[in-house]
Amino acid sequence: MISWDSIETKWRTKWNQSKEFEIEPDNRPKKFITVAYPYPNSPQHIGHGRTYTLADVHARFLRMKGFNTLFPMGFHYTGTPILGMAKRVQEGERELIENFEKLYHVPPQTIKEFVEPVKIADYFHEEIKHGMIEMGYSIDWRREFTTIDPVYKKFIEWQFRKLKSLNFVIQGSHPVGWCPKDQNPVSQHDTLGDVEPDFTEYILVKFRLDDMIIPTATLRPETIFGVTNLWINPKITYKKVRVNDENWIVSPECAYKLEFLNKSVEVISEVSGAELVGKTVSVLDKKIPMFPASFVESQTGTGIVMSVPAHAPFDYQALIDYQKQNSAINIKPIAIIKTEGLGEIPAKEIVEKLGITNQEDSKLDEATNEVYSKEFYSGVLRENTGKFAGLKVSEAKDTIKTWLSELKNSDILLELNDGPIRCRCGAECVVKLLNNQWFLNYLDKDWKNKTNQCFDKMSILPNEIRTEFNYVVGWLRQRACARQHGLGTKLPWDQNWIVESLSDSVIYMAYYVLAKYVNSSQLKADSLSDEFFEFVFYGIGELKQISIKCNVPEDTLSQIRDDFVYFYPVDARHSGRDLVPNHLTFFVLNHVAIFPEELWPKQIVVNGSVLMDGKKMSKSMGNIIPLRKAIKEYGADPIRLAIIISAELLQDADFNLESVNTIKNKLEAIYEDCNKYKPGMPQTLQSEDKWILGRLNNLIIETTAAVEKMRLREALHHILFAFESDLQWYLKRIDAKEREEFSGILHKLLSVRVAMLSPFAPHIAEEMWERLGNSGLVSRSAWPVPDNSTESISVQSEELLHSTMEDIKNVLKVTKMNPQKIVLYTADSWKVKAFRKIASSVLAGQTNIGAIIKELIADPQTENIKKDPDFVKKSVNSILSESAEIRKLRVELEPINEKSILSSELSSLIKKEYGVNIEVFEESDSTKYDPKNKAKMARPFKPALFIE
RNA sequence: GCGGGAGUCGCCAAGCCCGGUCAACGGCGUAAGGUUCAGAUCCUUAUCUCCUAGGAGUUCGUGGGUUCAAAUCCCACCUCCCGCACCA
Incomplete structure (x- = not known):
């Protein structure tokens, strides 16, 4: 057992002491890795840990690759949820306070302070920060900030003045x-x-009654041509109101709602619905009567309904009901839409089909839906709709809406759905x-084009998500960028508004450069003006003048500028996939708006979310594991690995505690090994040494490629597991040969693996590195590079030994024999020649057996194939079942001497494994021992065998 | 409705872009053996079915098709998940 806590503390302290992650410009190439900063309204859980861990691995990897890599962190205080929480604390809301107490373990004294929003943010800010430190993130904490710091606010003000000057901020x-x-x-x-x-937008169609206007709310303005009457509820007392400069009659509820829709509403008098029944109103040169109907509701729309009995089942039924009482009424539905599959009068048909008999029937809703959806998608306006005839309903709706509005015959009513x-x-x-809401005009064509250009040039990992970004850019419209409540920066030209939180978090990566100077008190908000930012970010202006004006010493000012030039642009931005349609896209939009092309971001890395035992984490499920608690229990490194290894980048990672334990054990086992081996290569390398070192090269190449694509699951998989089977083979070999001078080889293998492990599990890797006796910090060591020593001969011979062992094992398994003697036969030389020819054919894409045989027969050296045509088929299959790498070797390399390899190397393995000796013959050796006539089955790389 | 994504051998999960390396990586779980006083850990072996000679059969949501060859390409269908705004 090892003490994770003390190891982690030990190395964190060392990193701290040597200021490992406090990054300053130097003469090395730089990388600037950023992650979306956290919103501190709760402690971090495992899920939050994923994005930050990925970014940290990325940063650590790049450092080992020789890049001067900055990884900073800030805290996003801006926004309304914290404000809401403070309010709920003030009101003493039980549920929330219990969460604080029981789930987050906030001290009661502190909870009392939470009536102040900033206190909530401050508290969780510290909580989250500690978690990040404990996770071993290689963050330069000197650059930390919050979005309500005075200098940050100046920065946001500059950003907004900038956007406004570019005409990207509009009002509406x-x-x-x-x-x-x-x-x-x-x-x-x-x-x-x-x-x-x-909410839903209703069109108010204005009907006229003398000098009064009677508005009716409808979702189907196109049906205006089929209107036959209005419905009014005689039981409602309507209001006569002055709306702007018109007199309207509406229900009391409607009058109230209109006030919030920017209308001046003044009640003049009342009028009962009964009084209005029978009066005649006009619209579009048409005169129609008002009839009574009980289905009309006061709280919906205006409390008066326009009746289109041909297409609205409610209207149709109400008309029937009214005509029953009043036979003098002779009104015919006017059909104005023709729809495939519906008859002349759709409403009539459906009402009759569903057996509806009165207007109170609840089936009327179903009827309305059916008619509406059919007419909307496949209905076409009839001849009686004048210039709109022939239009599809789905198009006509908007066309007619605009037309009515231009005639000043309509207005808009917005109403909540599913009210109240x-x-x-x-x-x-x-x-x-x-x-007067302020918007960022993401609709701007040029802006969108520029953004797409940036995306086109940018690396997006994984690339599959690229189409989603393109879609979002296309779909974005104006976006409100200011609100009236919450923490944040006031809009510089309109103090009534606060910059909205998804708009003040788009270019802050540039602010990390400033934050260091703010934290060391070299930069104060008071006298910072736009000239300062223009100088730092664009290099515009006179150093001396700005220095005086902004009260920043010249050398500090030019140093800040130099820092910015060095670190910008952002080389990678990490975030969860939930931020794709908002933050990440806005981040790019705002960068292309504000910064010149050479400062546009280079890469976006998007990761999926984290599930807990296959389920979404949520408070109500009680399956949220706070990060710091998990660290205490399992150690930071096991958690880092468990998160990364459970899924590839964009997949949801299924986190579970068993897997953390497995990882932990695995790491402990590697750690144990680190105590065992000493450096120093053997004098001469044997075949298996060369082979395993070749495999190590392979491991380095594959792992590096995987990390570069941020396929971290795969990378970790290589380091932790995939190499294991190679290692096992190697150990078996040296064990069989009873070798003793292999320690240096294993030391080298381990050192390389530990180095590659260190970005993933930084603490334990340092400890392992130290145990191995390597100097310095592993996090400072160079990322391993392959050394070109891979020897193809050893690859082929180990391959031969391995597959022959498998064959023997297989035969023994099937026959359940207890071997007394094992005899091997290697293939004839003509077979070797034929095999190479076949291999090169296959490599060239020729897999047709007949064609290959013809070719072989044509050559006297291989004409023997006539005796054994099956050989071709088997050879083709076995070549096809090998890796591309081996296939190539088969053709390119001189054949190996199978007999000598088998007799010299295989005997020890067999002896060790089965305690018997082997004999090796050539297929055509006349003195061979071959009682079962097996020798003829020999093929190259596939010796025939006989066991007794 | 619009847009994106997924369905793989008990579970998780690679592979699919670039068809043969795929009975299909790996982990978990399970079983047997070893280490151990015992247990945890660890190590070895096995884990679709069949097989007394290194092999055969049937699988990758369903149904078709292309190909010498398909988890992988094409078509149709079924099921599931996510995002659609002023909210971080």
């Missing part, structure tokens, strides 16, 4: 779910029952049209 109105009591927008977690406040929705404060929410 925007609807949101709204709590009238809190005077606040509501999102899902602000509502009772966590309902997402979704209540705010956590209890008040009923409405839709509010926020005026």
Whole structure:
């Protein structure tokens, strides 16, 4: 057993002492690795650990490759959730406070302070930071910051003035779910029952009654041509209201809702629905009557409904109901849409089909849906719709909406779906049209083009996710970039607004350069102006002047500029895939907007999320494991490896505690081995030595390639497991030969593996490195490189030995024999020649047996093939079942002397394994011992064998 | 609806882009043996089916097709997951 805690502490202390990760510019090439900073509203769990661990492995790998690699970290205080939490603490909400106490183990004294949002952020900031330190992340902590630091705010102000000067910031109105009591927008977690406040846009069609306007809300403006009457509920008392400069009649609820939609609403008087029944209204030169209907609801729309009985089942049924009471009414539905599969009067048909008999029938909803969806996708407007005839309903909807609006015959009403929705404060929410909202105009064509250019040139890992980025860029429209509440930076030109949190987190990687100077008090917010940022980021302006104006010493100022020039651009940005459609895309958009092309980001690395025992982690499932708790229990390195090895980059990683244990044991076993071997190569290398060193080269090449593609699961797999079977073979060989001078070889193998392990499991790798007696820190050592010593002869001969052993084992297994004697026969020389010819044919793509045989017969050296045509088929198959590498060797290399290899090398293995001696003959040796006539089955690399 | 992704031998999970190296890496689990006072760990072996000679058969969501050869390419279908905004 080893003490993970003390090993980890030991090495963290050493790194700290030698300021290992405090990166300054020097003459080496640089890499700048960044990750999306955390939002400190809860402690980190295993899932958060994934992205940061991947980035850390990346940074550590690049350092070993010789790059001066900066890996910094900040904390994102900006946003509303923390504000909401503070409010809920203030209100003493049980559930939340219990979470703090029981799940997060926050001291009660501290929870009391959580009424102040910053205290929440500060607390979890420290918590998360400690977790990152304990995980061994190679972060340069001198560059830490939060997004509410004064200098950061100056930086964001500069960013926004910049964007505005580029015309990327525009103003407009925007609807949101709204709590009238809190005077606040509501999102899902602000509502009772966590309902997402979704809303629908209704078209208000204006009907005229003398000097009054009667608006009706509809989702189907195209049906205006089929309107026959209006429905009004005689039991409702309507309001006459002055809306802007018109007089409207609407339900009281509607009047209230209109106020939030930027209309001035003034109630003039009341009028009962009954009074309105029978009056005639007009629209588009058409005069229609108002009839009573009970299905009309006061709280929906305007409380008055436009009736299209041909296409709306509700309207149709209400008309039938009314005509029953009042036979004088003679109104015929007007069909205006023709739809394949629906008859002349669709509403009539469906009502009759479903057996609906009155307007209170709940089946009317189903009927409406059916008619609507069929008409929407396959309906076409009829001749009686004038210039719109022939249009598909799906197109006509928008066309007619615009047309009505141009005629000033319509307006818009926004209404919450699935209402009523209540705010956590209890008040009923409405839709509010926020005026003068600020947007980033991601719709801008040139901006999109530039962004696509950047993406095209950028490395995206894994590349599969690239199409998703392209899609997002195409789909993005204006995006609100300011809000009225929460922590953050005020919009520099409009102090009523705070920069929204996905907009103040897009170019902050540049700020890491400044943060170091802020933290050492060399940079103060007070006198920083835009000139400062322009100088640092663009090199624009006069050093002297800016130094005086911004109160920054000249040498400091030019040093900051030099730092920026050195470290920028970002070489890799890591993040979870949930940030693809927002942060990562905005990050690129804003970089191309603000920075010149040479400073555009070089790479994005996207990883999937983490599942716990196959399930999503969530508070309600109680399967969240806090990172720091896990570190205490299992050690940082086992957790790092368990997260990485469970899935490839974009897949969801299934984390489970058993796998952490397995990894831990594996590491401990390697650690034990590190105590066993001493450096120093043997005088002469034997075949198996050359072979295993060749395999080591292979391991280095494959591992390196995998890490470079951030295929870390694969890389770790190579280091930890794949090499194991090679090693086993090697150990078996030296054991059989009773060798003693192999320690140096194993020392070398281990050293290379430990070096490659160190980015993944940095603490234990240092300890292993020290045990191996290697000098310095492994994290400072060079990433291993292959040394070209791979000898193909040894590859072929070990291969031969290995496969022959397998054959023998196989025969013994099937026959259940107890071997007394093992005899091997190597193939005739003509077979060797034929085999090489076959191999080169196969390599050239010729696998047709007949053609190969013809070719062989044509050559006197191989014409013997006539006696044994089956040889060709077997050879082709065996060549096809070898790796590409071996296939090539088969053709390129001179044949090896199988007889001498088998007799000299195989005998010890057989002796060790089965305690018997072997005899080796050539196939055509006339003195051979071959009672069962097996020798003729011999093929190159596949000696025939006889066991008795 | 729009867009993206997945379905592999008990579980997790590679492979699919670039067809033969694939009965299909590896890990977990399971079984047997070894180490151990015992256990944990560790090591070895086995783990689709059949086989007394190194072999054969049937598999990679379903059904077709292309090819000497398909988990891999093409077509159709079924099932599941994720994102769609002002929220970090």
